[in-house]
Amino acid sequence: MVSIATWNINSVRLRIDQVERFLREHEPDVLCLQEIKCAEDKFPHEMFERLGYANRFVHGQKGYHGVATLSRLPATEFSRHDWQDNGEARHVGVELGGAGQGMVLENVYIPAGGDVADREVNPKFGQKLDFLERMTRWAEAIDRPTLIVGDFNIAPLDCDVYDHKALIKVVSHTAIEIETLGAFRDAHGWVDLGRKHIPVPERNWTWWSYRTFWQEKDRGRRLDHMWASPDLGAQSRAHRLVEDTRRWEQPSDHVPLITEFDL
DNA sequence: ATGGTGGGTAGCCCA
Numbered sequence: 037m038v039s040i041a042t043w044n045i046n047s048v049r050l051r052i053d054q055v056e057r058f059l060r061e062h063e064p065d066v067l068c069l070q071e072i073k074c075a076e077d078k079f080p081h082e083m084f085e086r087l088g089y090a091n092r093f094v095h096g097q098k099g100y101h102g103v104a105t106l107s108r109l110p111a112t113e114f115s116r117h118d119w120q121d122n123g124e125a126r127h128v129g130v131e132l133g134g135a136g137q138g139m140v141l142e143n144v145y146i147p148a149g150g151d152v153a154d155r156e157v158n159p160k161f162g163q164k165l166d167f168l169e170r171m172t173r174w175a176e177a178i179d180r181p182t183l184i185v186g187d188f189n190i191a192p193l194d195c196d197v198y199d200h201k202a203l204i205k206v207v208s209h210t211a212i213e214i215e216t217l218g219a220f221r222d223a224h225g226w227v228d229l230g231r232k233h234i235p236v237p238e239r240n241w242t243w244w245s246y247r248t249f250w251q252e253k254d255r256g257r258r259l260d261h262m263w264a265s266p267d268l269g270a271q272s273r274a275h276r277l278v279e280d281t282r283r284w285e286q287p288s289d290h291v292p293l294i295t296e297f298d299l
Numbered sequence: 300a301t302g303g304t305g306g307g308t309a310g311c312c313c314a
Contacts, residue, residue, distance in 0.1 A: 098308090
């Protein structure tokens with residue numbers, strides 16, 4: 037059994053003790069973090085080393101964005117894509133189980149896309165769609181079992197948000213984003229593990245705003261995802277959200293997802 | 300209801 041977790045941590049240095057608590061309580065074999073918000077030479081390696089996560093792949097930058105994949109299984113770096121072509125650190129891919137064997141694990145932080153769902157008014161929205169389209173071209177060529185995880189910043193299904201009608205014009209749940217993400221899904225036949233294990237229409241939020249009004253009313257969205265190649269998707273045995281962390285002191289606004297595979 | 304909160308950073312940007 038192999039367990040893999042993903043978590044948008046919103047500053048790995050600020051919440052390093054929460055990451056340690058999560059690793060001790062859930063013991064995933066691999067953890068993919070997004071929004072580490074630190075340069076690579078500032079990454080807090082010590083805790084991960086101490087807990088046995090000897091293989092660490094950090095794609096970071098000062099201040100913003102950044103991803104890291106921490107593994108206690110053998111792993112080698114496989115790729116770093118810049119799907120916006122602007123130098124932002126939003127992806128790292130690794131091979132688990134030795135070069136040319138096992139699966140490829142892709143850790144991605146898709147851009148949030150700004151506030152206005154119109155690329156003419158808001159360039160960041162266009163960049164988000166362009167990022168997805170470049171990912172789609174990439175996915176068309178995948179020829180190995182692959183798991184892509186991370187903060188997609190899109191809630192694709194009506195039941196992935198607290199109120200579909202109220203959010204259809206809100207970035208993360210607009211028709212154009214959902215359609216563009218759908219093209220990415222179809223390019224490889226990805227299995228949405230969140231919905232394989234927590235079927236529609238069950239509540240499956242992974243993110244709640246820091247703005248307390250939303251939080252108090254449980255106004256969540258499913259922005260974080262774990263999607264597997266078809267064969268690999270058939271090998272998942274369990275999947276869960278760790279909603280507890282959202283109630284820890286000074287939490288990330290996202291919660292971790294964990295999938296266990298029969299491998 | 301058209302704000303709000305929370306990061307990193309440096310005189311705002313990003314989420």
